[in-house]
Amino acid sequence: KSKFGTDLNEVPREISFCSHTITGNKAHVVPDLSKDSRFVDHPLVVSGPLARFYAGVPLVTADGYGVGAVCVLDTVPREIAPAQLSGLEAIARQIMSHLNSRNLLESERQLSTQLSQSKRQLDDFFDLATDFLGICDINGHFIKISHSFLKVLGYSEREFIYKPFTDLLHPEDVEQTINGFISLESGVQLGLSNRLRAKNGRYVPLSWNLSSNVDGLVYAVARDMTKQYELEKNLIQAKEKAEAAASAKSRFLANMSHEIRTPMNGIIGMTSLLKGSIDDEVNIERLNIIQSSGDTLLELIDDILDFSKLEVDKIEIEKQALSVRETIQDVIGLLGTKASQKDIAVKYIQSKSVPAWILGDVTRFRQILLNLLSNALKFTERGSVEISSDATPTDDGQWTLTFAVKDTGIGISQENIAKLFTAFTQEDASTTRRFGGSGLGLAICKGLCEKMGGRIWVESYLGQGSCFTFTFNALETTASTEGRKKDPFAQIPTDLGSVKPLRILVAEDNRTNQIVISSLLKKVGYTPVLVFNGAEALELLEKECFDVILMDCHMPVLDGFQTSKAILQKFSDNRRPYIIALTASTQKVDIDLCFSSGMDGFLSKPITVNPLFTALDEVYSKIHDQVPSDRPIGIDKNVSLTRKQSKKQD
Structure with a gap:
């Protein structure tokens, strides 16, 4: 507020002459206040100091808001000349110009304070951030970078700022990073991974999240992935070691199973033969004990194998x-x-x-x-x-x-x-x-x-x-058609070799197993031919024809898998014999290997009467087209047979 030529400091707003000027938002002139109905009883009109003349111009902001007024008063009525009113309006404009300048300066001061505060907060945020923060242009020139970023890379701020970080990229990551920055121009957010060369020459793996604004600035948040990649690498190595250990364990169990089942084949097989050849009840009971003990030992072996399979869900x-x-x-x-x-x-x-x-x-x-x-x-x-x-x-x-x-x-x-x-x-x-x-x-x-x-x-x-x-x-379901067979030879005719003749080759390197298998076969009228390895089997097949080979999987010189593959390559379907694997392992991976090698079926050691002659009966039926030739031979009905057509007897 200001005054000149009067002792009045202020007038209450509700009786102020200027309130009419401000609300009217234009120049307001009253030549004689005593004759204006609005002011006839105004205190300044009816008592001293007397006021008779008023002229005022509003002080209006650029957006049209009235903030005050410039006025002149006189004790006698008068008229104001246009020039005088223009002068009063000029004074009002000068006052508003001054007020606007002062407000602008205050706004600038406040804005400067806010900018300083925001910059300080941003600096603190960059300094305290554990993740890597950066601001760069669309060409990859950083204009601000967090200290944590610089610390890991080993550069000073001067070395890094305004330098295109594409110069530090691993050569394999340049193209995809540049393509990523190009896509940012369309306003998308982007996540990418790359490697930056640190000052010591080491490449640091980073995972980025990038976004851009309308000014072409890119806001970047990155994270050092070194520890995570090391952890993932260690996990992969640990997994590989665990798988290798599991594989080694499975191989060990399979090998031990084979080594134990081989002598057990002799014990149980010969016991079965002896039981069928003597009538002495005392000795039969002793043989029963031997067979029961063998079965118990096999159960223990099977328990260990079963537990191993359950561990890996096999x-x-x-x-x-x-x-x-x-x-x-x-x-x-x-x-x-x-x-x-x-x-x-x-x-x-x-x-x-x-x-x-x-x-x-x-x-x-x-x-x-x-x-x-x-x-x-x-x-x-x-x-x-x-x-x-x-x-x-x-x-x-x-x-x-x-x-x-x-x-x-x-x-x-x-x-x-x-x-x-x-x-x-x-x-x-x-x-x-x-x-x-x-x-x-x-x-x-x-x-x-x-x-x-x-x-x-x-x-x-x-x-x-x-x-x-x-x-x-x-x-x-309904009753099974298969009856229980208490006596292993009870339902097998002793002249089976004549009723259902088959030319049988036995490839088995273990002499005990040879005796067991040949004894079982001879007991029902078959005359098997014995060889000790796959090479001997191939040599004999060049000279003679056989209907079926009982093939041990693990033999010296040439094992059963290699021999089966060689037979498939050398002989046509009509010429080659059926191949039944003799395996001590009942793990699916080993059974699958039998079939993938070209074998037609398998029997699990120790070889016992019923599975053996059931398999031979199936071979005879296949040869004479009594059963589909694509059905596997042996005890496992879940594995498909590789044989594609039936084989006629010569």
């Missing part, structure tokens, strides 16, 4: 017709001697709801039952063991079968139940010392139950016995 569940009652009674029969020796009664209770026949894996079902019943008998000194079964229908047309094996044995403490299904563990060390065992059985049972879509659990208290329960789902 177990395959088969679907075949099985009788629940018959299978359980077989298992009870197998362990009958053990139960009798301990005077323990074993009984089976089957619910009426259980289907007579189901589709399932009889081998795995028996394996679980044998393990649980064997454990029940092992840990029960007196009392009984009860097996029970029940079944409930499912919504998808299957049955959920539930089996329980309950004993009156030593029981299990609650703290040890949790670890019971863990591999290589038993209840405690004293249990292992007292009862033995590998600690694999229950872990395998758990894995098999889960593989069959079920589960297994135990309810037990120390000193009160145990109840192991397991479930799995299965479809109901």
Whole structure:
């Protein structure tokens, strides 16, 4: 506010003459205030100091807002000349110009303060950021860079700023980085990875996120990927080592299986032959013990292999017709001697709801039952063991079968139940010392139950016995046409070699195995020819024709796989014999190798009567077109046969 020629400092706004000027937003002149109805009772009009004349011009901002007024007063009425009014308006304009200049300066000062504050905040943000931050133009010239970025690369700010960072790119990353910057011109956001050369010559791997603005500036956030790449590399190496170890373990198990099964083939095979040639009950019982011991040893080998397969999810569940009652009674029969020796009664209770026949894996079902019943008998000194079964229908047309094996044995403490299904563990060390065992059985049972879509659990208290329960789902089916064969030679005619003649070549380097196989064949009228390796087999095939070769997979000079491939190359389908692998390994990878080498089927060692003559019967049927030639020979029905057409007998 300012004044001249009056002692008035201010007038209340509600009675101010200037309020009319401001609200009117134009020059306001009152020649005689006492004659204006708006002001006749105004204090300055009716009492001193007297005011009679008023002229005012509003002070208006550029956007039309009235902020005040410039006015003149007089104590006598008068008129104002146009020149005088123009002068008053000029004064108002000068005042507003001055006010605008002052406001502009204040705005600039505030803006400068804000810019300084923003710059300081941006600098602090760049200095404190752990990620790499940068601002560059579209050509890759950085105008601002974070200290963390410079620290990793080893450059000073002066060395890096305004230098095209494309000069530092790894040669392999230049093209894709430049293409990325070109795409930024369209306003897209971009993520890319590249390598920048540090001052010491090392290339630093970086992961970038880039975006651009309308001014052509690129905002960059990068992260050093060195540690992550090292971690990924270490993980890959660890994975490769684990896979190599698993592969080595599988090879070791396969080799050990082969080495153990080879002598077992002789023991079990010759035992079967001896049982069929003597009538002495005492010696037959002794042979039964030998055979049972051999079977037990094979079960232990199979347990180790099964656990290895479960570890890498290589177990395959088969679907075949099985009788629940018959299978359980077989298992009870197998362990009958053990139960009798301990005077323990074993009984089976089957619910009426259980289907007579189901589709399932009889081998795995028996394996679980044998393990649980064997454990029940092992840990029960007196009392009984009860097996029970029940079944409930499912919504998808299957049955959920539930089996329980309950004993009156030593029981299990609650703290040890949790670890019971863990591999290589038993209840405690004293249990292992007292009862033995590998600690694999229950872990395998758990894995098999889960593989069959079920589960297994135990309810037990120390000193009160145990109840192991397991479930799995299965479809109901009709009775199997295959009867059980108690005597291995009972249903095989002794003149089979004449009824279904076959020219058989046996390629086997182990003398014991040769004797076992040739003895089994001669017992039913076949006259096999024996060779010790694949090279001898190929040499003999050049001179003679054979219907089938029983081919050991692992032989010196030329193994079974190499020999099979050579036979496929040398002989046409009508000339070459069927090839049945004799393998100690039942792992799928080895079985697949048999078929990929050109073999038509396989038999698992130790070679026993039924699988051997079933395979030979299939060969005879294929030769005479009684069965499709594309069906595999042997016990594995899940693998496709490579033979494309039938072979006629010469």
